Amino acid sequence: MQFLLNKKVPFKEIIPEDYIDIHSHLIPGIDDGVKTIYQSAYILEQFEKFGIKKVITTPHIMQDVWPNSSHTITNGLKELKEVLPPLGITKIELQASAEYMMDDLFYKRIKNNDILPLHKDFILVEMSTFSPPMNLSEILFEIKLAGYIPILAHPERYSFYQNDLKKYDKLKESGFLFQLNLLSLSGYYGEQIKSFGKKLIDLGYIDFTGSDIHNYHQLETLEKGFDSKMAKKITSLMKNNAIFS
Numbered sequence: 305m306q307f308l309l310n311k312k313v314p315f316k317e318i319i320p321e322d323y324i325d326i327h328s329h330l331i332p333g334i335d336d337g338v339k340t341i342y343q344s345a346y347i348l349e350q351f352e353k354f355g356i357k358k359v360i361t362t363p364h365i366m367q368d369v370w371p372n373s374s375h376t377i378t379n380g381l382k383e384l385k386e387v388l389p390p391l392g393i394t395k396i397e398l399q400a401s402a403e404y405m406m407d408d409l410f411y412k413r414i415k416n417n418d419i420l421p422l423h424k425d426f427i428l429v430e431m432s433t434f435s436p437p438m439n440l441s442e443i444l445f446e447i448k449l450a451g452y453i454p455i456l457a458h459p460e461r462y463s464f465y466q467n468d469l470k471k472y473d474k475l476k477e478s479g480f481l482f483q484l485n486l487l488s489l490s491g492y493y494g495e496q497i498k499s500f501g502k503k504l505i506d507l508g509y510i511d512f513t514g515s516d517i518h519n520y521h522q523l524e525t526l527e528k529g530f531d532s533k534m535a536k537k538i539t540s541l542m543k544n545n546a547i548f549s
């Protein structure tokens with residue numbers, strides 16, 4: 305009986321029709337994501353087989369580690385798109401944006417309006433998993449001034465907020481939307497993050513989902529799927545991503 309309760313539902317069975325993935329690292333060589341264009345193509349081929357309609361890939365832009373620009377990202381996207389049709393990957397739509405670390409570089413970029421939005425006015429932002437930025441309210445002010453709506457990537461991974469959900473209430477009140485990583489619910493980052501992710505879903509904090517896929521290993525983990533108890537909830541959340549079409 306316990307075995308049945310713990311049964312996993314494969315990823316491909318929980319994906320709603322026309323799902324749009326809004327978080328991944330599939331432009332090769334410009335961040336900690338895929339290393340080659342063929343690794344990227346393989347992941348996109350699998351996503352296409354799962355029935356995913358569109359991928360908006362989001363390389364990191366992080367001042368001290370991957371100081372990418374709109375130029376490096378759009379160039380990488382162009383090269384990747386060129387190899388897909390010859391490999392028979394023709395159905396999945398591919399676009400690129402970025403996952404912006406809310407650091408000094410981001411602050412400059414937002415002030416200069418040098419931003420690649422995710423879709424319309426939405427932008428995907430993250431913070432360090434060790435601590436929030438000191439000037440978070442200043443950054444949010446600039447985001448709003450520039451007319452963007454921030455989506456906070458993987459709120460379930462910021463352990464410093466786990467016992468202080470009021471901080472998340474404040475972020476929501478101030479205009480952040482929340483994107484949960486599907487990999488968190490697969491247990492990829494450990495049990496603690498998985499259960500915090502479930503809690504955030506149950507308490508209604510999560511707006512959108514994303515794979516945040518970087519490599520084959522994560523693809524394998526994702527493919528194995530999710531606890532059957534969670535499957536329906538995940539599918540219903542994934543449907544919210546339809547607004548990015």
Ligand SMILES: [Fe+2]
Pocket residue numbers: 327328329403457516
């Ligand atoms: Fe990411």
